[in-house]
Amino acid sequence: MKSILPANQTDDENEESIWSSYDSWLEKYPSALENFEKVMNIGKEKKIVVFLDYDGTLSQIVDDPDKAYMTDAMRAAVREVANYFPTAIVSGRCRNKVYDFVKLKNIHYAGSHGMDISTPQGSSKYQDKKHQQKAVDEKGNEAVLFHPAKEYLPTIQEIVKILKENITVITGSTIEDNIFCVTVHYRRVRNEKDIEFLKEIVESIVKDYPNFHISGGKKVFEIRPNVKWNKGHALMYLLDTLGFDNYDDVLPMYIGDDRTDEDAFKVIRQIGGGFPIIVSSIARETNASYSLRDPADVMTFLIHLAKWKKNLMKKTKERK
Numbered sequence: 001m002k003s004i005l006p007a008n009q010t011d012d013e014n015e016e017s018i019w020s021s022y023d024s025w026l027e028k029y030p031s032a033l034e035n036f037e038k039v040m041n042i043g044k045e046k047k048i049v050v051f052l053d054y055d056g057t058l059s060q061i062v063d064d065p066d067k068a069y070m071t072d073a074m075r076a077a078v079r080e081v082a083n084y085f086p087t088a089i090v091s092g093r094c095r096n097k098v099y100d101f102v103k104l105k106n107i108h109y110a111g112s113h114g115m116d117i118s119t120p121q122g123s124s125k126y127q128d129k130k131h132q133q134k135a136v137d138e139k140g141n142e143a144v145l146f147h148p149a150k151e152y153l154p155t156i157q158e159i160v161k162i163l164k165e166n167i168t169v170i171t172g173s174t175i176e177d178n179i180f181c182v183t184v185h186y187r188r189v190r191n192e193k194d195i196e197f198l199k200e201i202v203e204s205i206v207k208d209y210p211n212f213h214i215s216g217g218k219k220v221f222e223i224r225p226n227v228k229w230n231k232g233h234a235l236m237y238l239l240d241t242l243g244f245d246n247y248d249d250v251l252p253m254y255i256g257d258d259r260t261d262e263d264a265f266k267v268i269r270q271i272g273g274g275f276p277i278i279v280s281s282i283a284r285e286t287n288a289s290y291s292l293r294d295p296a297d298v299m300t301f302l303i304h305l306a307k308w309k310k311n312l313m314k315k316t317k318e319r320k
């Protein structure tokens, strides 16, 4: 089993920073809000496609993962953005759970860190019939579901069962079955020694499954199948299936707070010309180009974005 957790660092929130202050970090990753006009000037001539992470981006990080609700105001902001731009949520949670939180019909959903994607049409590039199937999606629409880790499902269920049986000794730990991956939460484990013990339990279970690995996050251990697929691949798949595969013309904007969002930031940098935006109130290493401090900033940014497009459309109409 390959664990990517360095021995001295178990979670993103305790990451050591090389930055002397948040302000010095902001010089490298300027606020997307404070530089809104400058940022959007680049976007005028392009087709902007919006990608949003869920936890920590659209909702606050809270102790109980089942209670990470988004506010009605945030929902309204996302709905408005999606009225003007193709919009997708790419989350570590399973797709149905994200939909239960977001409840918006005018956006696309990718769950399990992109290993569960629903789009109106399949992809011409990802011809892999084994992993694409027609179905009725969470919104009640006909869709094509893409499941690159489908063959791992029975093993994931087995791992969930074993984890559930074994972690009960650690008070406060919980398992979240995200269908194509599993999340072990320890935010409510109060004792450092218990967190270490929990990590040992998880590692000892996963070592019997060589096709799986453990990754870290915000007070979680995540068990994922060894498929070459992450949020970056999901972004490419979504661009392709939604008809935005001419990258000269397209400007992907991705807003996220988590380590797994870095894969999408990297892909945007590779494509060139997009906006990878990190949500962070601490200075940390990132592949993003811009930053927002917290979900409140995200909401303000989304409101600005929708208004900007509305005005742009109005001006274009007046000129005709």
Ligand SMILES: O=P(O)(O)OC[C@H]1O[C@H](O[C@H]2O[C@H](CO)[C@@H](O)[C@H](O)[C@H]2O)[C@H](O)[C@@H](O)[C@@H]1O
Residues within 6 Å of the ligand: 053, 054, 055, 056, 060, 061, 062, 063, 064, 065, 066, 068, 090, 091, 092, 093, 176, 178, 183, 185, 187, 217, 218, 219, 220, 258, 260
């Ligand atoms: O990709 P995301 O949408 O950001 O999902 C990543 C994980 O988010 C959730 O966990 C995080 O948020 C919880 C609620 O605020 C918090 O209690 C937990 O400590 C955080 O790690 C979600 O529960 C996980 O399944 C996702 O993988």
